[in-house]
Each structure stands twice: as structure tokens, then as C-alpha cells.
Amino acid sequence: MSKQGLLIDYEYCSGCHSCEVACRKELGLSVGEWGIKIATIGPWQHDDESWEWNHIPIPTKLCDLCADRVAQGKKPACVHHCLAFCMEYGTVEELSKKMEEKGTKVFMVLP
């Protein structure tokens, strides 16, 4: 079976923190423990006045890619609740294809 991961379209990640809290509840973690956490780049302005401001959710070593939920045919809790619907779960092959389709501001993470 091929490896699974998460695709993050950070063009649309609004930094809403839903992935963080949904993950905490799914894994039964306490306050202070994170299965995924947002890192933020920016905000700063380029010379052409455009803004660099990206939220990047990164899974921690506690992330098990929601094995229980996936076994029940559900999406991972972070993917399910993401307010911007900017996360996807799938095999590396599927996600690579989607990354190519999206073209920019996207990455894949294998926790």
C-alpha cells in the first residue's frame, strides 16, 4: 500500500486554528499538546506592495493521520473541519497529481 499524507493549499489557509483544535479533540490531547500546529510566515510587503502572509499547518509526531477515522471511512478530523477546505488526505500519488493541478502555493506533508 502506498504512503498517505496531507496536502495543504496554503493560498487559502486562513489560520483559523480549526485543524489544531479538531486534532486535539480527535487524539484526546490536553491543552499545550498539539497534533498539528500552524506556523506563520509574514505578514510583510514586497516591493510591488503585494503581501507575503502564509499560515502553514504542520503535523507533529503525534499525528497518526487519523487512523481510527480513516478506518471508519471518514476524512481526518483536520481535513473535515478546515474552514477554508484547504486540506486533503490521500496517497502520495493522488496528492502529487493534485499539487500539480493546483500549481502554486501548495505542499504535501508526510507526518
Place this chain on the structure above:
Amino acid sequence: MSTPWKTGTDDDFVVRTTAWSAPGCHPVGCGVKLHIKDGKLVGVEGDEESPITHGRLCVRCLALDEYLYHPDRILYPMKRAKEDRGKDKFERITWDEAFDTIVDWVTKTREKYGYQGVAVMGGTGREATLFYPVLSYAVLQTPNCGTPLSGASCYGPRCTVTNYLMGAGYPEIDHAAYFPDRYDNPEFEVPEYIIIWGKTPLESNADGFFGHAITDMMKRGTKIITVDPRVTWLGSRAEYNLQVRPGTDAALGLAMINLIIEEDLYDHEFVENWTYGFDELKERVKEYTVERAADITWIPKEKIIAATRAFAKAKNASIQWGVAVDQMSNGLQMGQTILDLAALTGNIDNPGGITLAPKASLTGKWRYETIRWVNPELVQNRIGNDVYPANRSALTNLLADPYLEALETDQPYAVRLMWINSCNPYACPGAVPERWHDAFLRMDYVIVQEAFMTPAAMGLADLLLPVSTYPERDGIVLPHFGRNSPMVGAMNKVIAIGEAKSDFEICLTLGRRLNPEAWPWETVQEFLDFQLVPNAGFTFEELREKVYHQPHYEYYKYKKGLCRADREPGFETVTGLFELRSLQFEAWGDDPLPYFMEPQYSPNSTPELYEEFPLVLTTGGRKITSFHSEHRQIPSLREIDPWPIVQINPVDAEKYGIVDGGWVGIENQFGKCRQKAEVTPTIMPGVIHACHAWWYPEQDQTEPNQGGYKKSNINMLMPHFHVGPLYVGAPYKCLLCKVYPVQGLEE
């Protein structure tokens, strides 16, 4: 086939339901699946079958368990001797005793001071928004129903403008929410542009709009223009950010209208057939050249021109306005210009424009009709009506500023029983917080109806009534309070924690004792059926089964005779047209056309004061981790936003010695408070933005500290009674201040 509303066994089941604070937010219509095991909530998941959210949830509903089972929740009725106000000396009582006590206090107060001796103070957004007017009118039969927000500075002004200019409910962006297949519906077209004006929809989900519908539409091609002193995250993805000096938005709107008319970018068909007053408006806006607007608003001229052209030339475009419209004394005119912009470009009731809906519906309509249970003479002579006659017809609530003065002085009459319903008056909306606190202490009786221990509950309550959260009650969720509801959702009771009751249950029990004629229903369901069956055609049980119902939406209703009561084409206004020149504003003694007025305190209106207070202060931008003063004690949410944040541009930070993360004193001629600095280029130079509604549940709740409600409360800097010409609009978003570094939160 949709999933049944309830699946599982008697002691281990999942229920699909619709959320509405407490806890949460306004009635957005988010769908939630609650997993209950042995009477306890063990899981929360977004309902992917929700037509509004499709499974998504914000952090506030995701942390629902932390709220439901928090030790600071009020779970039982409690009483406390009047002399122990502010002390932690509550004693648990039964509901029977609580209701008996209330009847006794109401009777005594009426005997001595009349029906008007009783008053209700309500909070925003929670289900109580529908039921505190009902508590006041149909249960207590007093006209004294209001909020502590100076100048009615939230939502009401926007509804007033819409009501009189276009005779409709709340003008929301068309985000295909009426259609089960949403954005794929063949009739819908995504807006080419959306102007987000004075709002942070992604963080606030305010008024009844699921904010991330914006990102949904951006993925489908929508481009964004923001009007905001800050570049928000959404702004970082926008095509244009018009960073406006707070309080000057009307000048921008007027100049945009001028440019659209001058360059002939307006929709001739709409203007000729469906508007009234175009020529006068055209004359008026000539004063507002783009150069003049640039000067007033601090927005570069080129940006105003480019953004206006992009918006006006778009095939379809929408505008979403926020509470900024309500929080300045020039707000009605700002609102006028925004609706005019939509009308001039024909973006009303068209696919991907602004949706048109009736002024009120269902419980949202009924709540105001219950005013008939109050003696009409008392209603006519309501506090403040003599000075602001517009209030007789436009606003259904009491005016906060004269209300406060009446509580302080017993003029024009004495109020002695105060019922605070889901409101945190001096830790949250009230300008002059200390005056409100002291005024409440003058009451003979204070009843506080709350879900959590708050400064008002600890500081004032002689009687404390526990309010249920949404998993603990049956009800319906109406986005936009029935003023433009793309769906009706069932709120299903799944658990009982303590003895909390819903606002409606409290009204029903007490109403049947104090004013039985108005309360013919025996149960909550009977009442819901009374609302739903004649208006929507189904019972509550039927709604429960389907969970959500979406009514049909018809575009271009104004052309088809679907807006007016007489079924003629046009709008439900005096002229039958969209009023670019408002006859109603004129009748009230204000200018019928939009105009610009400087904020009361600003670099231009008070230059000497500006020397002492060299920064423009704007407040109240939302964070997703709280609903105003709600949620400050929820661990997972407080962890994300632990402190109140004041945003300041690096240029100003350097000038005033402020460092990122350091504590800042914020001060003006009215007062001061402390917040933590976020030094960021996203706020325009010369302006700072401070968070609102901060208090510290982890601190001592008793007097005199009361959760430290004064320490970071930005309303310590707000003035009393600085309102617009028709009363509405106080300068919560546009004052002056200075900043300086301080050591920490404590003095």
C-alpha cells in the same frame, strides 16, 4: 437520502443539530453532530450534510465540551442577599423559588413604580437576542428593553438604512446559501468582485453569514476589495485594499459614487426604472472628488479610482458591510453610500449580488410584534423618544445613552428592577463601564440570566438564572434573525447539565404566570409549531427529522411584484423605488442625501486634542477564538489568544517606544486601559486597533476586581452619548488616543 437526525442507541447516540450561542456566535446555521454517551457529550463533529458549512466548524464549536462542562458555568438558580452583591455568597435554590421570587419582586416594583419600573438589558447574538424583547414586552409588559451599546451601534443602524432605502431585510452577499446545491446551482453566478467593508467575516461569522463562504467563492474566481484600516489576511489575498482612516468611510463612498456617475459606469436600466432621487444624488456627490476623498480618508487617490472602476465594471459584484457602519456618528450616511453603490451598479437581487429578503420573518418578526402587550402610552413615552422621534418607528429598543441617565437620575421615571439577560454590560458593550456598574447598583432588584459567571453576574445578581447551551435546548436557528434567512435549522435537545433552561422556557413559565393571555402554549414544541406551521408549512418534529430547511430563492423579485405588500413591481418603500434620496430620513429631520461628517474627535475636527492624542483609535475587530466577551475562560481558545492585542504600525511603535509583545498603556481624555502590542505593518500608520470585551475570568471575580473588567477594557476610553443626528452610531471605531509602554497588566 440524508442521514437520520438521530442514530445509535438510547445511551450511545449521535444527533444532528444546528448551533446557536450559547456558546458560539450569531445564528449562522452551522451544522453539528453531537455524540452523546451515558448522558455526556463525548464528541463534536461538523455535519457534512449542512447546506451552510458542509462539515466545517470553527474552534468555538470544536471546543464545545470545554464550555459545557466548565466549572464557571451557572447550572442552578441561585440567590444572594442584596447587601452581598459582589461577594461570592450565592445560595442554590429551586426553580419554583426563583419564579416565586421574580413574581414577588415584579409585583412589588409595579405597585410602587408602575410597569415601567421594570427593565430588561439584553446581550447580542445569542438566542436571547430573540427572547429578551419578548421577556420585556410579553412577560414583564415593560417598554424598557435595550442594550448598553451607546448609539445602538450594532446591526440596528444597518437594518434601518436598508429598511428605508430599499424596504428589505438584511442585505447579504449572495453566496448561493438558499440553494441546496449551492455554488453549482445553475441560476447562481459567483460575484466577480466582493467589497468587504469594515468587516472581518472569516473571524467573526457575524450577523448570520458563514465567513469562509468568501474563500469558497474566491476559489471559484471571486476577487476581493477590502475597505479597512487594516490589511487583514483576506486583504493579503485581495486585489485592492483601501486602508481608510477610521470614521471617514462616507467620504470614500461619496467619491466612489461620484466617479461611477462621472465615468458613466452605472447601470442605466436599474437607475431609470427602479430608483428615486438620482439627479439630486448626482448633484450632491459632485462635492466629493476623488482628490478630496483621498485627502480626508488617507487612501491614495489612484487606489480609490482603480478599485471603483474594477467594482463598477464587473459583470456582477457584491458588497458586505460590517459593524463599522454602526460605530460612528456618520454611520447612517456611510451605510447609505454603500447601498447606493450596489443600487447604481444594479447589484441587488441579481445572481452574485446582494440578496433581497423580507424585513422580518418567523420568531424574528414575532418578537417585535409582542410590543402590543405593553401599554401604548408607555411605549410612546419611552426613555429618549422625546429627543429622538425616529426611534418611535425605526428602532424597537430603548436608547442606551438616555437609558443610563434614567437609571442614574430616576428621570423621567424610576427603574428599580433590572433583568440582565445574556449580557455582560460593563465588561463588554457599554461605553463608560463604571457608570453602568454604579447605575445597576442603584436597583432594588437585579436578576442576571447567564450561562457563565461574568462580572455582571458576580457584581450585581440578587437572583442568578442558568441559561442552557444549544445541546440542552429545543429551538430553531434563523440566520440573520429572520431578516434574510437562507435556511431554518432545528436545534435539538440532547443532554441536560444541571438545571439550565432556555431563554424561551424561562419566558414561557413566567409568562404563563404574569401575562397568561400572551402565553397560550403549554410546551416549547407547541410554540415552535405555532411559528413554523403557518409560515413555513411544517412542524418542529418535521424540521427535526430533516434538520435543515432551505426556502426557495427567486432573483429579481422587485421586477416581479414579489417585494411589495400590494404585489406591484418595485420596492417596499414610500416611492416604491430604491430611494437614493430618502424621504424617511428627510421626515425625521436629517438630510435625505448622504453626506460626510468628521468624527467628533479626529485630526481634522480637533487639531489641538490631536496634538495630545496623536493616534486614531479604532476598536473591536474580532478574533475567531471568542464571541465578544464569551469564551475567555475556555482553555483551548485562550491558549490561542491569551491576551488582548493592540495593533500598531512599526513606524508608530518606534516613535512611542512600543515593542512587539510588550504591554501598552492606551489613554485618551475619557480613560485608559492596557493591552499587549502587536507591531505589524498591516495596520495603517497613524492608527491603532485595540481588541474589545476583555476581562480575566481567572482573576478574582468579586468586588472590587470583578474579573479585572477595567484593566484591558477598551471601552474605558469611550465617551457617553456621542451619537449621530438620528441617535444611531457612536464612535466606538473612531476616537483619538496616545500610547506608552507599561510594565504589565497591573498598575
